[in-house]
Amino acid sequence: MKTQTNRKIIKSTFIYLLLSIFALFFIIPFLWILSTSLKGDAQIFTIPPQWIPETFHWDNYSKVFDRIPFLLYVKNSVFVSAIIITGTVLSSSIVAYSFACLNWPGRNFLFIIVLASMMLPIQVIMIPVFVFFKEIGWLNSFKPLTLPSFLGGSAFSIFLLRQFFLSIPRDLLDSARIDGCSEFRIYWNIVLPNAKPALATVAILTFMFSWNDFLGPLIYLSDQAKGTIALGLGMFVGQYVTEWSLLMAASMLMMLPMLLIFFVFQKYFIQGFIMSGLKD
């Protein structure tokens, strides 16, 4: 009996040891970024590194705004992300409603195409789409980034919402139909209010994508005044490659909204990640 409790203690100690080692692996880089972002030039290049700077250089954060038009980038990113999220949530939900709750010929075949398009590498379509936007004179505007979100959003968000809509009881929809409710009102007044968690998940994943998107802005936006925060940070690295405290401060600023959203909406965030693994 005693050896058994001993073994249990050893086992749980071992588990906690492993858990702690991995926790350090995942969390230490964040502390390192924070620490570097608050250091003066001289403190960065010390061996061994100081974890807690002697003086906190909060001005690194304001310097980021002086050196590059950071505020402008933030504004642009917020603007672009807000439009993309709106477009994706509206258009992918109505498309998903059609695929999940309405019967029409060819539906299953087209849904297979939706799924297949998730696998398509963006490089295959990137060049003709670039040429298309160039021809209609939309280069160097936000339209190439935002417009596609109103046309179905992403295949993944359609898929995710469809899976969720399938769980809404059919009888609920049918009785609304018999009461004379139009399909749009069923979608708007019954399905959407019932799908808030799924919509939140799509909104969060879309935000993560649009906030971090680098390739899109890199291709379409050449004017510095149009830069998004991801593009701005990418350019910043090239120019100020040794000013690590400023780079880390800028990185912190760019991560901040995502960290906040993560801690506030943790459930939806994690749900989105797991649901993306449940394609059946």
Place this chain on the structure above:
Amino acid sequence: MIHFKINKFNKQQAVFGILFMMPWFIGFIIFGLYPMIMSIYYSLCRYDVLRIPQFIGFGNYEKLIFEDPYFWISISNTLVYTVLRVPLCIIGSLLLAVLVNNAVRGVKFFRTIYFIPSIVTGVVLSVVWLWMFNPQFGLINSFLAYMGIPGPLWLLDPNWSKPSMVLMSVWSIGGGRMLVFLAALQGVPKHLFEAVDIDGGGWWAKFKNITIPMLSPVIFLWSVLEIIFSLQVFVEAYIMTQGGPLNSTMFYNLYLYNKAFNDFEMGYASALAWLLLVISLIITVIQFRLSKRWVHYDGVTK
């Protein structure tokens, strides 16, 4: 009367169904089907965007396969990266899932911690790890020096540049994939593990005989996806190394991007894109063939 009503409903449903899916369909035509066809056409042309495409048949494909050393360098870099990254990612996050599936107090807290890096992607991830990997003052080599180990040059050493990026990617994605496997793991009936306990088997016996077979559909799915993702690696190399040192991180899509948007060889880049699609498809088909040997769908609880 009722029959008539149902018929009317069905017709109405079909009309609205097609109407409501139209946004996707229009988007698919403009941003899916049309570009795919155009990209095949461009791949058979010499095209610099300024002048109209000039048809040259399979010239681009011949040139890149027989005359372009960078094509082969970028393919081999990308394959090496994929071969290093995918198994490490899958096995690492699977073991992590097993670890956090232990019902010890506070384990939820650790799960959250492990997941946080998953929200760091793309440019921020690259910038942060550029500093982590700094050979003199970066965190990793400072730590190694403290332990008395001389650290490598990481991103500046052609032998270490790809493993460095793999390490970075495992840090950023490990916790996210862990949650995927954890969700699957929690669907495995407990009595299976208890049976191993009764037989006197340890955690390895459980892992090998229960966890892997029961999770094989999820493991398979993510192997397929991770390979596709790995073949498309771009931002990290663009920000951190621009393909260097000595072209050791000149990945396929970085090369494609350079061809398209630096050299404006759109036809050539389109040929590269189509070859990538073909390579991805071949690898996926091979995986599906091999999967019959090790993936068990009968144990899946939905």
